[in-house]
Amino acid sequence: MRTASPKAPSESSLDTHLANSGLRVTPQRQRVHEVLREKMDHPTADQVFLRAKNKMPEISMATVYNCLDALVQCGLVRQVTLDRGATRYCPNMQDHSHFYCDACGSVYDILQTISPEEADIKLPRGFRLKNIETNLHGLCPDCAAKAK
Amino acid sequence: MRTASPKAPSESSLDTHLANSGLRVTPQRQRVHEVLREKMDHPTADQVFLRAKNKMPEISMATVYNCLDALVQCGLVRQVTLDRGATRYCPNMQDHSHFYCDACGSVYDILQTISPEEADIKLPRGFRLKNIETNLHGLCPDCAAKAK
DNA sequence: ACCACTATTTAGAATAATTCTAAATCTTGA
DNA sequence: TCAAGATTTAGAATTATTCTAAATAGTGGT
Numbered sequence: 001m002r003t004a005s006p007k008a009p010s011e012s013s014l015d016t017h018l019a020n021s022g023l024r025v026t027p028q029r030q031r032v033h034e035v036l037r038e039k040m041d042h043p044t045a046d047q048v049f050l051r052a053k054n055k056m057p058e059i060s061m062a063t064v065y066n067c068l069d070a071l072v073q074c075g076l077v078r079q080v081t082l083d084r085g086a087t088r089y090c091p092n093m094q095d096h097s098h099f100y101c102d103a104c105g106s107v108y109d110i111l112q113t114i115s116p117e118e119a120d121i122k123l124p125r126g127f128r129l130k131n132i133e134t135n136l137h138g139l140c141p142d143c144a145a146k147a148k
Numbered sequence: 149m150r151t152a153s154p155k156a157p158s159e160s161s162l163d164t165h166l167a168n169s170g171l172r173v174t175p176q177r178q179r180v181h182e183v184l185r186e187k188m189d190h191p192t193a194d195q196v197f198l199r200a201k202n203k204m205p206e207i208s209m210a211t212v213y214n215c216l217d218a219l220v221q222c223g224l225v226r227q228v229t230l231d232r233g234a235t236r237y238c239p240n241m242q243d244h245s246h247f248y249c250d251a252c253g254s255v256y257d258i259l260q261t262i263s264p265e266e267a268d269i270k271l272p273r274g275f276r277l278k279n280i281e282t283n284l285h286g287l288c289p290d291c292a293a294k295a296k
Numbered sequence: 297a298c299c300a301c302t303a304t305t306t307a308g309a310a311t312a313a314t315t316c317t318a319a320a321t322c323t324t325g326a
Numbered sequence: 327t328c329a330a331g332a333t334t335t336a337g338a339a340t341t342a343t344t345c346t347a348a349a350t351a352g353t354g355g356t
Contacts, residue, residue, distance in 0.1 A: 023303090024303065024304075024351095024352070024353090026303090026304065026305085026351085026352090028304080028305070029304095044342090045342080045343080046341090046342080058305090058306085059305085059306090060305070060306050060307065060308095061306095061307090061343090062305075062306065062307080062308090062343095062344085062345085063304080063305055063306070065343070065344080066304075066305075070304095079231070079232070081229040081230065081231060081232065082229065083227070083229060083235075084227070084229065084235045084313085084314070085314095085341090085342090086341080086342060086343090087231075087232045087342085087343090097269075099271065099275060099277075102278065108275075110269065110271065112269055112270060114262050114267055114282070119262055119282075121245075121258065121260055121284060122260060123247065123258065123284070124289075125289065126288070126289025126290075126292055126293070127247060127256075127286060127287070127288060127289060127292070128286045128287040128292040128295075129247075129284055129285075129286040130250065130285050130286040130287070131285050131286070132282060132283070132284055132285070133282070133283040133284075133285060134262070134267075134280060134281070134282055134283075135280070135281040135282075135283070136269060136271075136277055136280055136281075137277075137278050137279050137280070137281060138275060138276045138277040138278040138279070139275070139276040139278070140274070140275060141272075141273065141274025141275060142274075144274055144275065144276040145274070147276075171332090172322095172323070172324090172332065172333075174322090174323095174332095174333065174334085176333080176334070177333095192313090193313080193314080194312090194313080206334090206335080207334085207335090208334070208335050208336065208337095209314090209335095209336090210314095210315080210316085210334075210335065210336080210337090211333080211334055211335070213314070213315080214333075214334075218333095232342085232343070233312090233313090233343095234312080234313060234314090235313085235314090
């Protein structure tokens with residue numbers, strides 16, 4: 001799993017985002033956000049839990065889920081669901097898409113995306129479109145080579 | 149068990165698709181495919197299991213997963229993962245995208261999609277793009293009305 | 297500073313989703 | 327018919343996520 005030249009959101013942005021959603025700044029939320037920014041490899045909740053524990057041994061799994069939900073809610077983190085496995089979390093809020101290797105399951109950030117305007121999606125009456133999630137499926141370089 | 153009779157086009161497509169992937173045609177796979185075509189409401193494995201049991205009470209959950217995997221593998225069914233909940237299954241292989249209501253979780257087919265050419269995605273060397281999955285997120289008409 | 301109020305965290309239990317296992321059954325081809 | 331291999335099955339096991347109720351911590355008003 002790889003990440004290309006990421007711009008991680010700053011910590012002060014954490015404070016304002018949480019505040020804007022009426023949520024408090026807590027050490028646990030700071031730590032979870034920090035973990036996500038440290039290594040932007042789309043970790044699962046479980047992986048976040050393990051990494052968070054290094055500096056905060058008392059943190060619990062339930063809290064990790066709570067924190068992730070809070071961060072998603074205030075717009076600092078994206079949930080990434082690409083297959084039947086565990087949900088992954090992405091702190092890169094820049095527009096980008098995810099490439100998922102159907103063979104080995106690895107995930108890559110692709111700094112390109114399709115904007116709602118570009119796509120010009122026509123929805124039936126009443127639907128309110130918030131954003132477009134683009135997932136690219138195929139083979140990563142390694143698996144493409146093996147498939148030959 | 150079924151007697152020899154003219155096969156519906158969709159059913160023969162099941163046969164050829166399975167055969168092309170080196171998979172056998174079995175009553176369970178036929179039933180699961182039938183269930184998906186009967187009501188294309190993006191059911192979860194659990195829902196498929198319950199529906200399949202109506203006409204085939206002995207079928208097991210493990211078999212439903214096996215069959216769904218076989219159908220996905222041979223290109224007759226798409227997996228749809230939109231949130232942290234259970235994976236959904238879609239037998240519509242026409243190009244289309246899914247609208248997911250972030251408030252109530254309902255899923256709608258949108259007969260519009262972004263082709264790889266249109267999107268003109270530039271991938272790093274070695275990646276092989278197979279298809280683009282487009283998920284539209286927002287509010288369905290009901291939830292949009294309530295949000296006012 | 298003190299108090300009450302509410303948000304948040306916590307451990308662990310509970311539930312949900314999926315995968316595994318090993319035996320039974322079915323299919324196919326020699 | 328037989329052997330090999332594919333598929334199904336029930337149930338156990340595992341993994342992922344949510345729930346619960348009690349403890350803790352942060353906030354605003356006095």
